[in-house]
Amino acid sequence: MTLSPRSMRRPVLLSMRRLAVLPVVAGLALSACSSSLPSRGNSEWEKGAGAPEAAAFIKLRIPAGATGVTGAVRNQPRERLYLLSFLTDEKAARSLVDDLRPDHPLRAVPAASSSLSGDGFRHLGLAPPQELDGVRTTSACPPCVGDSRRPGVQGIEVHVGQQMGGQIGGQDGGRVRVYLAAY
Known part of the structure; x- marks a missing residue:
């Protein structure tokens, strides 16, 4: 089975989408574990x-x-x-x-x-x-x-x-x- 140029692009596009999500996920994980100061809003x-x-x-x-x-x-x-x-x-x-x-x-x-x-x-x-x-x-x-x-x-x-x-x-x-x- 031979791969066409179009089918070869699909895995690259999927991995690029996954990479774009990584900073968002990493940011959420870090903010959940950070020792930030308590919020004073609505206190x-x-x-x-x-x-x-x-x-x-x-x-x-x-x-x-x-x-x-x-x-x-x-x-x-x-x-x-x-x-x-x-x-x-x-x-x-x-x-x-x-x-x-x-x-x-x-x-x-x-x-x-x-x-x-x-x-x-x-x-x-x-x-x-x-x-x-x-x-x-x-x-x-x-x-x-x-x-x-x-x-x-x-x-x-x-x-x-x-x-x-x-x-x-x-x-x-x-x-x-x-x-x-x-x-």
Whole structure:
């Protein structure tokens, strides 16, 4: 059996169509697995939900002696965002961060860096951490490190900023404000 030029083109056309579909399929697969920031469109604050609900979701104990404890839950189209903030001493803040099993140690970030919480902390009457100078940040991915203590938590963003009366980083033992955003 001999192949005509027309019959030889058919397999080439079929494979070209398949190749054209590959970028679309790859894009969909990557977007399904990406760790993008939660969408803020059509979100609303859950009434009556605050620090206890956020701490329970993250499965953490607010340090003894912490003050200015505040929290909220924002319902978003695909998930809930839990916000928690409080004042504590540097040692307690570092211990809490270590317990979260972060991706990297706390490190200084420039003001205006992006944040999972966006301006959500304004809802709590606080300046957003990404607007403060000298804030240190890290993140944690409980499923990535097999942290079975936090089964429903996909990601946690942590910001630690020096409160009035202390130097950035807590070198003089001043109080620090801890900001946590989790989903």
